[in-house]
Amino acid sequence: MPVPRGSRAAHDKGLRSSKVQAVESARGEAGRAVDGQEADKEENSQAKRSPSSPQGAPKKRSAFGDLTNAHQNQPTQSKKEVVKGTAKKVLRSTVAHDLSKNNEINLKKSGPKSLSEEDSVSSEPTVKEGPMPVQEEEPMPVQERPSVERASAAGQAGPSEMPGMENIEKAEEDLYANTEYAKEIFKYMRKREEMFPISDYMAKQHDISKDMRAILVDWMVEVQENFELTHETLYLAVKLVDHYLMQVVCLRDKLQLIGSTAILIASKFEERCPPCIDDFLYICDDAYQREELLSMEINILHTLNFDINIPIAYRFLRRFAKCAHVNMETLTLARFICELTLQEYDYVQERASKLAASCFFLALKMKNVGKWTPTLECYSGYRSTDLFSLVKRLNFLLTYQRHDKLKAVRTKYSHEIFFEVAKTPTLDMLKLEDVLKSSV
The missing domain is CATH 1.10.472.10 (Cyclin-like)
Known part of the structure; x- marks a missing residue:
C-alpha cells in the first residue's frame, strides 16, 4: 500500500535527522576520546612517579649535559622567526615548486634586496637578523684554531709546551660533552675545592663515632641503588653530611634523619625526577615524621648557606x-x-x-x-x-x-x-x- 506524500517526507526527514545525529554523536565521541587521550597524556607527563618502583625509576643523565652555553654567540631568534623558519623548511620539502614561484613574485614586489636576503630566499631559509645566517656559522676545525694554552688548574704547562702531551679537548659528536668549556669547568671545580675543606669534626662529636658514620654511608649506598639515583647524588649527599656535622653537634638518633635529608637535597640538585618525601619516610621505617624531615632540610640548607655545589671525586x-x-x-x-x-x-x-x-x-x-x-x-x-x-x-x-x-x-x-x-x-x-x- 503506498505511503502518503506527507508521511514519506516526514519519514525521510526523520531518517536524515537521525543520520546527522549519529554522525555528530560519532564525532563527539571521537573528539572526547582524543581529548581524553591528550588529557591522560598530559596527566601522565606531569604525574610524579615513585622512583622506588621499577616502572617509575628515573633515567640516568650526562655530566655536563645541562651545563652548556655553546650557542650563546649565535644570533638570537624570536619564537615567530623559529616557527616561520620551520614552516618554510616543511613547505620547501613538500611544495618546492610553488614556493619558488611565490619567492619570485615576492622579489619582484619588494624591489632590490641585499645579497644576504636574496640568498636566504633562494636557498635554505635562515634567520635574517644578525651579522650572518646561522647555517654559515660552522665551527672552525681544531687544527685551524689558534693555539690556546690548556694548562691545568695547578699551573702545569699546556699541550704545546710539554713533550708527549695530547690535546683531549677535541670536537665530539656528543653535544653534551661540552668540550669547548671542559677546561674552564674543571678549572672552576678545582677552585671550588679550596672553598670546602673538611676538618676533623669527630673530635667534637660526643654521641656519634666513625663507625656510625660508616654504617650510615653503607645505608645511603643501598638507598641510591634502590631508588636508582645517580652516583653524583650519592657523593654529594655524603659531602652534605660531612659539612653539616662539621658545624653541628649531632645525636645518634638523628643521624639517619640527616643522611636521608642529605639524599633528598642532593636528589633535588642532581636528579631530573627526585624521589618523594614519602619515599624517604618509608626507607627510614617511619622513624621520623614529615615535619621533622622538612625541618632538617631547612636546617641543613641554612647551616651550609645554601651553597651545596660541592666538587666531588x-x-x-x-x-x-x-x-x-x-x-x-x-x-x-x-x-x-x-x-x-x-x-x-x-x-x-x-x-x-x-x-x-x-x-x-x-x-x-x-x-x-x-x-x-x-x-x-x-x-x-x-x-x-x-x-x-x-x-x-x-x-x-x-x-x-x-x-x-x-x-x-x-x-x-x-x-x-x-x-x-x-x-x-x-x-x-x-x-x-x-x-x-x-x-x-
Missing part, C-alpha cells in the same frame, strides 16, 4: 679516563675504589681531585694498562709522585677490609653490570712499592 674520573684512553672496565674499577672511600672517615679531608687521581692511578696499576702520562699530569694537575702516599693507603684499604660487615659497595660492584670489578685481585704491598718506584 666522581666527576673527575671520567676526564682522567679520557686522558688515558682506557676502557669502561678500568674506569669502573677506579669508581669502585673511590666509592669505598665514602664510608671511610680517614678520607674526608682529601681533596676530591687528588682522591680521584689516586684511585685512577691505582686502577691503572691493578689492570696493568698504562702509567701516569704527561697528559694525565697536565689535566689532573698532579705528578705521579704527588699521589704515591695516597695510592698506598687506597691499596691497603682494598687489601684489608676494615669494615668487613659493611658490604653494600662491594656487593654492588660485584655485579656483572659493573664488570665484577670488586673481584679484581689486589696488588701486594711490596709489589706496589716496586711499581711506584718504576713509575718515577
Whole structure:
C-alpha cells in the first residue's frame, strides 16, 4: 500500500535527522576520546612517579649535559622567526615548486634586496637578523684554531709546551660533552675545592663515632641503588653530611634523619625526577615524621648557606679516563675504589681531585694498562709522585677490609653490570712499592 506524500517526507526527514545525529554523536565521541587521550597524556607527563618502583625509576643523565652555553654567540631568534623558519623548511620539502614561484613574485614586489636576503630566499631559509645566517656559522676545525694554552688548574704547562702531551679537548659528536668549556669547568671545580675543606669534626662529636658514620654511608649506598639515583647524588649527599656535622653537634638518633635529608637535597640538585618525601619516610621505617624531615632540610640548607655545589671525586674520573684512553672496565674499577672511600672517615679531608687521581692511578696499576702520562699530569694537575702516599693507603684499604660487615659497595660492584670489578685481585704491598718506584 503506498505511503502518503506527507508521511514519506516526514519519514525521510526523520531518517536524515537521525543520520546527522549519529554522525555528530560519532564525532563527539571521537573528539572526547582524543581529548581524553591528550588529557591522560598530559596527566601522565606531569604525574610524579615513585622512583622506588621499577616502572617509575628515573633515567640516568650526562655530566655536563645541562651545563652548556655553546650557542650563546649565535644570533638570537624570536619564537615567530623559529616557527616561520620551520614552516618554510616543511613547505620547501613538500611544495618546492610553488614556493619558488611565490619567492619570485615576492622579489619582484619588494624591489632590490641585499645579497644576504636574496640568498636566504633562494636557498635554505635562515634567520635574517644578525651579522650572518646561522647555517654559515660552522665551527672552525681544531687544527685551524689558534693555539690556546690548556694548562691545568695547578699551573702545569699546556699541550704545546710539554713533550708527549695530547690535546683531549677535541670536537665530539656528543653535544653534551661540552668540550669547548671542559677546561674552564674543571678549572672552576678545582677552585671550588679550596672553598670546602673538611676538618676533623669527630673530635667534637660526643654521641656519634666513625663507625656510625660508616654504617650510615653503607645505608645511603643501598638507598641510591634502590631508588636508582645517580652516583653524583650519592657523593654529594655524603659531602652534605660531612659539612653539616662539621658545624653541628649531632645525636645518634638523628643521624639517619640527616643522611636521608642529605639524599633528598642532593636528589633535588642532581636528579631530573627526585624521589618523594614519602619515599624517604618509608626507607627510614617511619622513624621520623614529615615535619621533622622538612625541618632538617631547612636546617641543613641554612647551616651550609645554601651553597651545596660541592666538587666531588666522581666527576673527575671520567676526564682522567679520557686522558688515558682506557676502557669502561678500568674506569669502573677506579669508581669502585673511590666509592669505598665514602664510608671511610680517614678520607674526608682529601681533596676530591687528588682522591680521584689516586684511585685512577691505582686502577691503572691493578689492570696493568698504562702509567701516569704527561697528559694525565697536565689535566689532573698532579705528578705521579704527588699521589704515591695516597695510592698506598687506597691499596691497603682494598687489601684489608676494615669494615668487613659493611658490604653494600662491594656487593654492588660485584655485579656483572659493573664488570665484577670488586673481584679484581689486589696488588701486594711490596709489589706496589716496586711499581711506584718504576713509575718515577
